[in-house]
Amino acid sequence: xxxxxxxxxxxxxxxxxxxxxxxxxxxxxxxxxxxxxxxxxxxxxxxxxxxxxxxxxxxxxxxxxxxxxxxxxxxxxxxxxxxxxxxxxxxxxxxxxxxxxxxxxxxxxxxxxxxxxxxxxxxxxxxxxxxxxxxxxxxxxxxxxxxxxxxxxxxxxxxxxxxxxxxxxxxxxxxxxxxxxxxxxxxxxxxxxxxxxxxxxxxxxxxxxxxxxxxxxxxxxxxxxxxxxxxxxxxxxxxx
Amino acid sequence: xxxxxxxxxxxxxxxxxxxxxxxxxxxxxxxxxxxxxxxxxxxxxxxxxxxxxxxxxxxxxxxxxxxxxxxxxxxxxxxxxxxxxxxxxxxxxxxxxxxxxxxxxxxxxxxxxxxxxxxxxxxxxxxxxxxxxxxxxxxxxxxxxxxxxxxxxxxxxxxxxxxxxxxxxxxxxxxxxxxxxxxxxxxxxxxxxxxxxxxxxxxxxxxxxxxxxxxxxxxxxxxxxxxxxxxxxxxxxxxxxxxxxxxxxxxxxxxxxx
Amino acid sequence: xxxxxxxxxxxxxxxxxxxxxxxxxxxxxxxxxxxxxxxxxxxxxxxxxxxxxxxxxxxxxxxxxxxxxxxxxxxxxxxxxxxxxxxxxxxxxxxxxxxxxxxxxxxxxxxxxxxxxxxxxxxxxxxxxxxxxxxxxxxxxxxxxxxxxxxxxxxxxxxxxxxxxxxxxxxxxxxxxxxxxxxxxxxxxxxxxxxxxxxxxxxxxxxxxxxxxxxxxxxxxxxxxxxxxxxxxxxxxxxxxxxxxxxxxxxxxxxxxxxxxxxxxxxxxxxxxxxxxxxxxxxxxxxxxxxxxxxxxxxxxxxxxxxxxxxxxxxxxxxxxxxxxxxxxxxxxxxxxxxxxxxxxxxx
Numbered sequence: 001x002x003x004x005x006x007x008x009x010x011x012x013x014x015x016x017x018x019x020x021x022x023x024x025x026x027x028x029x030x031x032x033x034x035x036x037x038x039x040x041x042x043x044x045x046x047x048x049x050x051x052x053x054x055x056x057x058x059x060x061x062x063x064x065x066x067x068x069x070x071x072x073x074x075x076x077x078x079x080x081x082x083x084x085x086x087x088x089x090x091x092x093x094x095x096x097x098x099x100x101x102x103x104x105x106x107x108x109x110x111x112x113x114x115x116x117x118x119x120x121x122x123x124x125x126x127x128x129x130x131x132x133x134x135x136x137x138x139x140x141x142x143x144x145x146x147x148x149x150x151x152x153x154x155x156x157x158x159x160x161x162x163x164x165x166x167x168x169x170x171x172x173x174x175x176x177x178x179x180x181x182x183x184x185x186x187x188x189x190x191x192x193x194x195x196x197x198x199x200x201x202x203x204x205x206x207x208x209x210x211x212x213x214x215x216x217x218x219x220x221x222x223x224x225x226x227x228x229x230x231x232x233x234x235x236x237x238x239x240x
Numbered sequence: 241x242x243x244x245x246x247x248x249x250x251x252x253x254x255x256x257x258x259x260x261x262x263x264x265x266x267x268x269x270x271x272x273x274x275x276x277x278x279x280x281x282x283x284x285x286x287x288x289x290x291x292x293x294x295x296x297x298x299x300x301x302x303x304x305x306x307x308x309x310x311x312x313x314x315x316x317x318x319x320x321x322x323x324x325x326x327x328x329x330x331x332x333x334x335x336x337x338x339x340x341x342x343x344x345x346x347x348x349x350x351x352x353x354x355x356x357x358x359x360x361x362x363x364x365x366x367x368x369x370x371x372x373x374x375x376x377x378x379x380x381x382x383x384x385x386x387x388x389x390x391x392x393x394x395x396x397x398x399x400x401x402x403x404x405x406x407x408x409x410x411x412x413x414x415x416x417x418x419x420x421x422x423x424x425x426x427x428x429x430x431x432x433x434x435x436x437x438x439x440x441x442x443x444x445x446x447x448x449x450x451x452x453x454x455x456x457x458x459x460x461x462x463x464x465x466x467x468x469x470x471x472x473x474x475x476x477x478x479x480x481x482x483x484x485x486x487x488x489x490x491x492x493x494x495x496x497x498x
Numbered sequence: 499x500x501x502x503x504x505x506x507x508x509x510x511x512x513x514x515x516x517x518x519x520x521x522x523x524x525x526x527x528x529x530x531x532x533x534x535x536x537x538x539x540x541x542x543x544x545x546x547x548x549x550x551x552x553x554x555x556x557x558x559x560x561x562x563x564x565x566x567x568x569x570x571x572x573x574x575x576x577x578x579x580x581x582x583x584x585x586x587x588x589x590x591x592x593x594x595x596x597x598x599x600x601x602x603x604x605x606x607x608x609x610x611x612x613x614x615x616x617x618x619x620x621x622x623x624x625x626x627x628x629x630x631x632x633x634x635x636x637x638x639x640x641x642x643x644x645x646x647x648x649x650x651x652x653x654x655x656x657x658x659x660x661x662x663x664x665x666x667x668x669x670x671x672x673x674x675x676x677x678x679x680x681x682x683x684x685x686x687x688x689x690x691x692x693x694x695x696x697x698x699x700x701x702x703x704x705x706x707x708x709x710x711x712x713x714x715x716x717x718x719x720x721x722x723x724x725x726x727x728x729x730x731x732x733x734x735x736x737x738x739x740x741x742x743x744x745x746x747x748x749x750x751x752x753x754x755x756x757x758x759x760x761x762x763x764x765x766x767x768x769x770x771x772x773x774x775x776x777x778x779x780x781x782x783x784x785x786x787x788x789x790x791x792x793x794x795x796x797x798x799x800x801x802x803x804x805x806x807x808x809x810x811x812x813x814x815x816x817x818x819x820x821x822x823x824x825x826x827x828x829x830x831x832x833x834x835x836x837x838x839x840x841x842x843x844x845x846x
Contacts, residue, residue: 015707052456054455074458077456077458078458081456082452082453084449084453086446086449088403088446089446089449089452089453090453091399092396092399092400092450092453093465094375094378094395094398094399095373098375098395098465101465101466102454102459102464103457103458105465105466106458106459106460106462107458111466114466132373132375133251134247134374134375134398134399135399136403150457151456154457268603269603269604272503272602273511273604276503276504276506276507276508276511276604277508284813284816284817285813287817287820287821288816288817288820290820291820291823291827294827295824298824298827298831299831301835310599311599313599314598314599318502318504321504321505322504324669324670325669328669328670328671329669334806336806336809336811337810337813337817338811338814339814350669354504358502358503358504361503361504361602361604362599362602365595365599365602366599368603369596369599374597377596387522387523387526387527388526389526389533389538389585390526390585390588390592392538392542393541393542393545393586393589394589394593395542396538396539396541396543396545396546397542397545397546397549397589398593399542399546400543400545400546401546401549401550401593401597404546405550405553408550408551409553412553429692429693429696430696432554433693433697433699434700436554436568437697437699437700437701437704438700438704439551439554440544440547440551440697441704441705441708443543443544443546443547444540444543444544444705444708447536447543447544448539450539450543451535451538454535454538454539455535459535460535461534463538493816496816497809497812497816
């Protein structure tokens, strides 16, 4: 079976010449939950942008066995869906319904199918009664759930999430954790909250200064306190 | 930060809220035109025209206090214009009104008429927008032939203005917190330019992110939405009632009272 | 400078709505070919930015207690080009009407023309004709952007009294209104010019990549450039005002001459221009505004007086009737709410 994602010798530098990612080799199996951990500015977000082909670097990337390049982009984006850091950027339509319907409509589904998908997805994230609301009427937790709903409704095989726990209070973070644990898709989650990562991910990939430092079971990496401290992270409560 | 958002009432549910947005837009537009076309010195007939927006507001469960506050908020420009008319038109008029007779200058009468018209047309507009969700209004506009690119722009604007209003308020608070005295024009301009410039850069960055988020969900330049609006029996009944009210006002009340 | 419903007659409102709709339709059609998907998001968010930017006020010079804010049409036209800029500003004007009730629904056409279409295109044209890519200098850029802001805002402002005069609803003399509008907006426009340049300058400094293609050179605000611009502005404005002043008392009063709704107005000058007469006639014919025809006749005859008194009673009845109707509607709605609540209580 094809890997969900595979990067081979991938490097990327910003237009001004600063190196953002260097020589990344990485593969993720289907149906796994992987945490990308690392300090701010380590290159986590850049990596998540590179996988679905939003930025172009050197080396090769495969998503579900398909080479990421211009002519495959449409196909790739129906397989992998990205949920970005700021829900305000993710929710750009006047109502939640329109926002969740945006992806399925672009996939070319019929109006009935789209409607059903939107209803199912909103039910899954617990926002059924908010379908007609405008995003500015939602709370921070609801916005986050809504942002995830917008990608879930596309029924992708792989979902990337950039700091999904940012700006959430403990209860909302708990709800988010429950929601993510229910998903069967491959999840790639970038976060600098170690407790959150330890809760969700089976595997952790430590990234710093654009390089992969460690890649192993979550527990193994996170229990290594000297490694964690060296890269500005902390051992989660779960493993102390 | 919590807001009492201006569009909060459009999410209520009432007979008026459930009407199709197109029917409401067209009704309010025609009604506004009728009010505007009324003679400039007849104040009393305007009371009859107040019935329409009043009915919409009350049946739409919009608090009248909110509606009138809204009118007051947007009135300064028209207030200046209306109040200037007494200075230019001092001809005296005798206005009989039932048991009483008033002596009033035509300028003042005109001033009152302008203000009354303003209140009525604004109430009609407020009734329209506070009983219609903006998204439904956009669907209606698109069905009425408004270019799609403009509808998309309006959608984006509605989505992001509240966010930006928050941002600006934060910036203004930060400025107020640090500014202890009047800085003089040059410095003030520089501060304002830096505030606006950084806000503009932030917006451009946000736009890049939104654009990526759109592409991530398969956006290819064709903006697709599901339109749900359909004219129902209720809409036709409303239209009939509105038309008969307008006919009554225009052909019976207006000739009799003016 | 939002136009109000009350300053327009129905034909003028309909005409301007038609012109605005046709203009916007044309621009949107044209824009369809130049809008890429990433421009779409940029336009939307810049619209929200302009909306918010209008909330940032700052102290005006020499006038304590007053503050100004930016309008943004020229800034957008420079960043996005006139077509996309006009669409964005139009959508801002529409949102201001539909959500915040700034300007009436009937006046929307005028507002789109005055505040979006005219400033975007006129501003861009002035800016471009002063700063073309071949002979670009910071001074030219500064003068171009500032002049574009001032002139485009003045043009939009001047349209307000013209539209009102065409409608024949002005009580204030046209010339007074025009001069007031121009005077106030001269200040607003000047501020706009300074802010537009200052904002572009700030971006050029912090994120030069954004404006790399649009403004090739550097932007430097020096005392010399500011003074030169003001000098040029002053000359243009002085010339404009002196032209206006010589013309105003009579020449522009045509809008007032022989208005059907102003029977007791003795026109200072009769306008022989057939076009204008045609417009007047058109208005007299189609304006649904018969206005006070017999009622302003001096009171004195008993017959007339009786008529007046009778009319007074009809008005009285109309007002009372309307008030009763509204009270009825209110009670009806209140009752509806009550029964519904009762039902809910019962069902629980």
